[in-house]
Amino acid sequence: EGLIPAELYGNEIENQHLSVDAKSFNKAFDQAGENTLVDLTVDGKVLPVLIHAVQTHYLSGDVIAIDFYAPNLSEEVTVSVPIVFKGESPAVKGGDGIFVPSLEELEVECLPTAIPHEFEVDISSLAKVGDSILVKDIAVPAGVKVAVEGETSVASIAAKMTEEEDAAMSAEADVAAVSVEGEKKEDEAVEGSESAEASE
Numbered sequence: 001e002g003l004i005p006a007e008l009y010g011n012e013i014e015n016q017h018l019s020v021d022a023k024s025f026n027k028a029f030d031q032a033g034e035n036t037l038v039d040l041t042v043d044g045k046v047l048p049v050l051i052h053a054v055q056t057h058y059l060s061g062d063v064i065a066i067d068f069y070a071p072n073l074s075e076e077v078t079v080s081v082p083i084v085f086k087g088e089s090p091a092v093k094g095g096d097g098i099f100v101p102s103l104e105e106l107e108v109e110c111l112p113t114a115i116p117h118e119f120e121v122d123i124s125s126l127a128k129v130g131d132s133i134l135v136k137d138i139a140v141p142a143g144v145k146v147a148v149e150g151e152t153s154v155a156s157i158a159a160k161m162t163e164e165e166d167a168a169m170s171a172e173a174d175v176a177a178v179s180v181e182g183e184k185k186e187d188e189a190v191e192g193s194e195s196a197e198a199s200e
Helices: 022-032 163-199
Strands: 003-010 013-021 038-042 045-056 063-070 077-086 097-101 105-110 119-122 132-134 153-159
Touching: 003 022, 003 045, 013 022, 013 063, 022 045, 022 063
Parallel strands: 003 063, 077 119
Antiparallel strands: 003 013, 038 045, 045 063, 077 105, 097 153, 132 153
């Protein structure tokens, strides 16, 4: 029938079992994600809620269950806000380095009404190998506290491996594979011997 089973719980409300229109939910979820308040209408009453958890089908990816959390709008909550990288690094564009993201999201504390939808990080400042962007470099709105150390790296530029280094890494991997295979054969031989002794 195009409906998704859902649970509603939270501040000063009783747990409720709901059925939510799939099309309406998917549209709201695409825009809001799990860190932005959405309006949930239940029996004509509008409740500001967070999409707290979403369960999807392991094959189709369709949403099959939802948890809605109605927070106290006057109390701070702790949520994870996604980091979105924008722009282009001169170091990567020039072929000198490789872009290495360290964080995909940032944990923050704030009122539910102040939760940022995302943190946009411009990587055009990463001009050379070794350059990095730290948590303290991210623009954070007033009233939002970041629960991560300011010196934590968000993204950086690493040096590309030379052809010689790449070849050496491949050779080491090949040697390790041969060594492991040899150990397996020795173990199998020992197990076979023990089995024969046991049968005797």
